[in-house]
Amino acid sequence: NMQFTLIAYDYKNGGLERRLAARAEHIALGDKMKTEGNYLMGVALLDENEKMTGSVMVLDYPSRKKLDDWLKIEPYVVNNVWEKYEIIQCSVGPSFLK
Numbered sequence: 596n597m598q599f600t601l602i603a604y605d606y607k608n609g610g611l612e613r614r615l616a617a618r619a620e621h622i623a624l625g626d627k628m629k630t631e632g633n634y635l636m637g638v639a640l641l642d643e644n645e646k647m648t649g650s651v652m653v654l655d656y657p658s659r660k661k662l663d664d665w666l667k668i669e670p671y672v673v674n675n676v677w678e679k680y681e682i683i684q685c686s687v688g689p690s691f692l693k
Contacts (some may be wrong), residue, residue, distance in 0.1 A: 596682060597655070597656060598653065598654065598684070598685050598686060599655075599684055600651065600654075600685045601612070601680055601681070602664040602670065602681050603649050603650045604677065604680070605648050606675065606677075609675075609680070609681060610677075617671060617672065617673075621669070621670040624669065624670060625637060633655055635654065635692075638693070641643070644652060650680075655687070662682065677682060
């Protein structure tokens, strides 16, 4: 398998509201992905007022295509929460793959 880090930034206008509306669906999908071994770690990025402004996710997929298939159904993509994101292939340390 391949590991990837996704770094995403929410829309400034309306992003937080759309994030909160889609959050339960995003978390439910994340729970399923974690059970299936595709989701290793995730955090919400916070601003100085501790409001969520983005996401960082560490993912494990057999290929970039499988990751792209997930992006097509990811609630934060579908519901226009993330204005932009980048995906960087990475190598998760062995301590975290146990």
